[in-house]
Every structure is written in C-alpha cells, then in structure tokens.
Amino acid sequence: MTSAVPGPVPTHQNPQQDKSAPELVQDITRLVPQLARQEIELAKAELTEKAKHAGIGAGAFGGAGLVALFGTGVLIAAAVLGLAEAMPAWAAALIVAAVLLVVAGVMALIGRKQFQQATPPVPTQAVDSTKHDVEAVKESTHR
Structure with a gap:
C-alpha cells in the first residue's frame, strides 16, 4: 500500500x-x-x-x-x-335625465366638500407640529 x-x-x-x-x-x-x-x-x-x-x-x-x-x-x-x-318615450327620457342630473348634483356637492377639505395644499398639522417643536427647543435652550 x-x-x-x-x-x-x-x-x-x-x-x-x-x-x-x-x-x-x-x-x-x-x-x-x-x-x-x-x-x-x-x-x-x-x-x-x-x-x-x-x-x-x-x-x-x-x-x-x-x-x-x-x-x-x-x-x-x-x-x-x-x-x-x-309611458310616452319623451316622459321616460325626461325621468331618466332628471335622475341623472340629481346624481350628478350630489356627486358635485361631495366633490366640492372634499376639495375644500384638501385646500390649501399645505400640511397644516405638520407645520403646526414643527412650529411647536421649534418653540419647545427655544424654551429649553433659554433655561
């Protein structure tokens, strides 16, 4: 071996x-x-x-x-x-149109309300919080 x-x-x-x-x-x-x-x-x-x-x-x-x-x-x-x-065709068309316009009106009101809540496009809560933080830091440095 x-x-x-x-x-x-x-x-x-x-x-x-x-x-x-x-x-x-x-x-x-x-x-x-x-x-x-x-x-x-x-x-x-x-x-x-x-x-x-x-x-x-x-x-x-x-x-x-x-x-x-x-x-x-x-x-x-x-x-x-x-x-x-x-019913007559003109009446049927009038009823459907009225329903559509009511739906459009409700949607427009909802959209307007949502748009008002979105403006101004500034993060106000974050800005307020930042201002509060800056004030707190200023106060702590003056102590």
Missing part, C-alpha cells in the same frame, strides 16, 4: 496584493466613477422599462374608462326604452 504524499498546494496570488497603496488608490479613483456611471445607466434602463409599462397601463385604463362610458350610455338608453314601455 502506497501512501500519497500531497504535493505543494498551488497558490493563486491576487494581482491586487502586489500593488502598492498609491496604485490601489489610483485604481479606486478610476473604478468608482466607472461603477457609478454603470449604476446610473442601469437605473436609466430600469426606469425606461418601468415607464413603458406604466404608459401601457395608463392607456389600458383609459381605454377601459372609454368603454365603460359607452356601456353607461347604453344602460341609460336601455332605461329610457324600458320606461317607454309604460
């Missing part, structure tokens, strides 16, 4: 180990801007791809809204035609 004697283990020296400190600093000053440019290019490519998907999504939502608008018009016409079976 022969025993295998391990031979010398090959060493792989890292070329960076042979460089002096000034050479390493020079490499860093060369490589860091290059890495930053590559990261910026990657970010640009990623944002371009996401913007493309967002544009397609917005177009699909817009198309869906348009088709829903047409569908609503057809439903309104169906309501008029359905009521026209029980």
Whole structure:
C-alpha cells in the first residue's frame, strides 16, 4: 500500500496584493466613477422599462374608462326604452335625465366638500407640529 504524499498546494496570488497603496488608490479613483456611471445607466434602463409599462397601463385604463362610458350610455338608453314601455318615450327620457342630473348634483356637492377639505395644499398639522417643536427647543435652550 502506497501512501500519497500531497504535493505543494498551488497558490493563486491576487494581482491586487502586489500593488502598492498609491496604485490601489489610483485604481479606486478610476473604478468608482466607472461603477457609478454603470449604476446610473442601469437605473436609466430600469426606469425606461418601468415607464413603458406604466404608459401601457395608463392607456389600458383609459381605454377601459372609454368603454365603460359607452356601456353607461347604453344602460341609460336601455332605461329610457324600458320606461317607454309604460309611458310616452319623451316622459321616460325626461325621468331618466332628471335622475341623472340629481346624481350628478350630489356627486358635485361631495366633490366640492372634499376639495375644500384638501385646500390649501399645505400640511397644516405638520407645520403646526414643527412650529411647536421649534418653540419647545427655544424654551429649553433659554433655561
């Protein structure tokens, strides 16, 4: 039985180990801007791809809204035609129009109220809180 004697283990020296400190600093000053440019290019490519998907999504939502608008018009016409079976067509159209105008009026009032609550577009609570914090810091420094 022969025993295998391990031979010398090959060493792989890292070329960076042979460089002096000034050479390493020079490499860093060369490589860091290059890495930053590559990261910026990657970010640009990623944002371009996401913007493309967002544009397609917005177009699909817009198309869906348009088709829903047409569908609503057809439903309104169906309501008029359905009521026209029980009364003259002009009266059916007048009733449906009146209902739609009442719904629009209620929605406008709700929208107006919500809009008034949103204005002014300044985060007043955060501003007040910040002013309070500044006053508290001023008082604590005067003590």
